[in-house]
Amino acid sequence: MNTAAVDGKKGRLEQAWEAAVGLVVGLRSTLRTMLEPKVTVIYPLQKVNVSNRWHGLLALPIDPETDNDKCIICFQCERVCPDRCIHIEATGKGKERVLTRFDIEMDKCCYCGLCVEVCPTEAIVFVPHYEASTYNRANLLYNLDDLHRAAPKEPIATGVVKVQGQIGSGG
């Protein structure tokens, strides 16, 4: 492509010719892009497939065999969290420990995945939900029931609920 600098010494005709060529080249580029397939995702009618490693919301899914979560109350996730947003309390001793409180402050969480990494039983995992916006900040404190449900606490906006198709690109 002609990349000569505009140095003012060219004649008017040459400058006009260069401007016309530049215009044609630019328009050609525009037309070519116009005829290419579109990359826009018409969210919320179409959604992008998130990869299966995506750091979405955290959850303690219920294991169908034991009908409870897999947490052994080892406190490793609470210790490794850089933002100190996991709060665990348990009563009892040894193997008889019972979980009384498992809160995760989703508004502080930075979704780094260190808690998922250190959990010895894979009790705490990422779920691919990411639509968790809310009007009220208190709704971002997820307690044990919310974590068992593995879904955002607040209902998703109505425009999103009717999804027509998925577009694959992640995962």
Place this chain on the structure above:
Amino acid sequence: MSTDPKAIPRSTVLPLDRALEVIDALPGGGVILAKVEEVLNWGRAASVWPLTFGLACCAIEMMQFMATRFDADRVGIIPRGTPRQADCIIVAGRATIKIAPIIRRLWEQMPEPKYVVSMGSCATCGGPFYYDNYSILKGIDQIIPVDVYVPGCPPRPEALYEGFLKLQEKIRKEPFLRRRIGAAAQAGG
């Protein structure tokens, strides 16, 4: 009434409020107002123009939200550079204490009706920068009232999209004409 400027009683009641009173008093007036609000709210919700106040990492996801793949212009979102032309402010990223007066001033410069979207963990509550930190504001709702919180670090553009859909729902339900009726009566108009 005399025409001496000092003699005219100052009132914040506009002629609009008097008209609303009159319409409300008619039989079925409430329904008329509700329908008018529905149409006007539809227009307002479909063209929210945010002031993009991108501070840190969430600003990049906000830029991706407005760019090719998740086109924000489809729902009427056009980013404006000045608060005077914006009706929403997206605070994207961590707000330090040094920039807090600026955020407050920008919010005050926006004309009513205005909305605030807090994007990301840091704008919501300080996020990862909550503990052991001497310079980050622990949540922008300490200085301005927030309408929608979008959590994530950073939230995906689709998550911000859902946040905007929630904001649109909020705008659509807003009785911004009917709540002025009481104001007229209170001011003694």
Place this chain on the structure above:
Amino acid sequence: MALRTEELILNMGPQHPSTHGVLRLIVTLDGENIVDAQPDIGYLHSSVEKMMEARTYLQNIALVDRGMDYLTAMANEEVWVLAVERLARIEVPERARYIRTIMLELQRISSHLIWWGTFGIDLGAFTAFLWAMRERERIMDLFEASTGGRLHHVYFRIGGVYEDVPDGWPDRVAEFCDYFLQRFPEYDELITGNPIFQARTRGVGVLPLEKAVAMGASGPVARASGLAYDVRKAHPYEVYDRVQFDIPVRSAGDCFARYEVRMEEMRQSVRIIRQCLEHLPQGEIRSKVQVNVKIPAGEVYARTESPRGDLGIYLVSDGSEKPYRVKIRAPAFSNLYALTEMMKGWKVADVIAILGSIDIVLSDVDR
């Protein structure tokens, strides 16, 4: 009678569509000519260095990729992990080193794409922004598939990387490289060869070589002024000593030279990625390191070439599981200092072109 003139102080405030983040520039103007330009920074100071003293070495990986330069999260993780590994003499398996290099070069491409897009949109070429974001989405899909995050990854660990890349990922990266190289002629057609763009950037904002060295500029800013220094060649880390690549150097020192250096760097990054994919070995990706590892007492300085320049971390350890002191040498901070030299004598309309061409990220400047 002589005409009395006054200098005007123009405040380009922290909220401005074209300052890349919250930078405040106090520009003193004589008519349209810039007499002086002082940056006022600190609007994004997040006390990262202090916070790092209260977190263990593993937790710091989550902090370091958002608290510093957020456009190149893995370059920050790399310099931190390199510092810790050097101090504790931890070996990194070969496959992990190759994966790290591929990730770093992909970050370089994505960071330069954002620079290209925002530079274009600052100068009025909106299309550049949209195209850059389109390309960047493909890179982010690659990152999401392997690390799980689009912008913040927390993927590197002390002793390797967190988990192996999924099957089929190297082929997707190769596909992306082919697609990306095809796009370059379009970019040149639309932006590089555009006479308006050339008029706004050629010869504008010249930084002479002595000034660049004196002010500590590094990265593409220094290489565009003639300094042939790249940390990847001078102090190689990871597998940079085993791959062939060139470092683009120009001598003009103007905005267009910086532009050319970065465009060429993107091409060289594709070249490095292709070589790494070819020689990617099988094997382990992580050495066994405890979660709360105690690093022996001592100090170390590790430096890497981030897309902004020479990024370094000076780490002092006292033998416990948390660092005693971390000092980050941020490249954008020194490049911003060089801005004060670059702006003098130009017109106020050139402020945006010059500011865009040095590619600063305020999170890197302020930390």
